[in-house]
Amino acid sequence: MRKFYIALFSLFFFVSLVGCQSKAEDPLEFSGETLSWSATITLYPVESSKETAQINLNYLGDKIESVGDFKINLDTSNNENGVAVRDARLDKEGKFKEKVKLEASEGIMKSKHLILTVKWNDQSEDIVLKVK
Numbered sequence: 001m002r003k004f005y006i007a008l009f010s011l012f013f014f015v016s017l018v019g020c021q022s023k024a025e026d027p028l029e030f031s032g033e034t035l036s037w038s039a040t041i042t043l044y045p046v047e048s049s050k051e052t053a054q055i056n057l058n059y060l061g062d063k064i065e066s067v068g069d070f071k072i073n074l075d076t077s078n079n080e081n082g083v084a085v086r087d088a089r090l091d092k093e094g095k096f097k098e099k100v101k102l103e104a105s106e107g108i109m110k111s112k113h114l115i116l117t118v119k120w121n122d123q124s125e126d127i128v129l130k131v132k
Contacts, residue, residue: 030114030129036061039116039127041074051102053083057118059094067094070120074102 031040038060044052053074059067067090074083083102090096114129 029132031132032113032116032127032129033060034125034127036123036125037118037127039129041114041116041129052099053102054099055083055085055097055116057096057116059090061094064090064092064094067120070118072119073117075115075117 027045028043029040030043032038036059038058040056042054042056044054055072055074057072061067069087069089072085072088083100085098085100088096088098112131116127116129118125118127
C-alpha cells in the first residue's frame with residue numbers, strides 16, 4: 001500500500017510540473033487604444049533567443065487613405081527598444097498586421113506594459129499597451 005501512495009504522489013508531482021511548464025509557453029497579449037489607433041501585440045514563446053510578435057494595428061479615423069506610409073516603434077516599460085517598422089501601410093479596412101522577430105529579453109517578458117508609438121503625416125501618438 002505504501003508503494004501505491006508513493007507512486008500516486010510521484011504521478012501527481014510530475015503532472016503538476018508539466019502543467020506549470022506549459023503555461024510558460026502561452027502567448028502574452030498586450031492591448032491598448034488612443035483617439036486614432038487601437039493595437040494588440042501578441043508575444044509568442046522564444047525560438048532560438050528571438051520572440052515572435054504579432055502586431056495588429058487599427059486606424060480608428062474616417063479617412064484611411066490620408067494616413068499613407070507610417071512608422072511604428074515598440075518600447076518596453078523599461079525603455080528598451082523592442083522593434084521598429086518603417087514605411088508601413090494600412091489595408092483597405094484601415095488595418096495593419098505583421099509578424100516580426102525581436103530579441104528575447106526579460107524586459108519584454110516582465111513588462112507590465114509596452115509603448116507603441118505610431119508616426120504618420122507629421123502626427124504621433126503613444127499607445128500604452130497593457131497585459132490582458
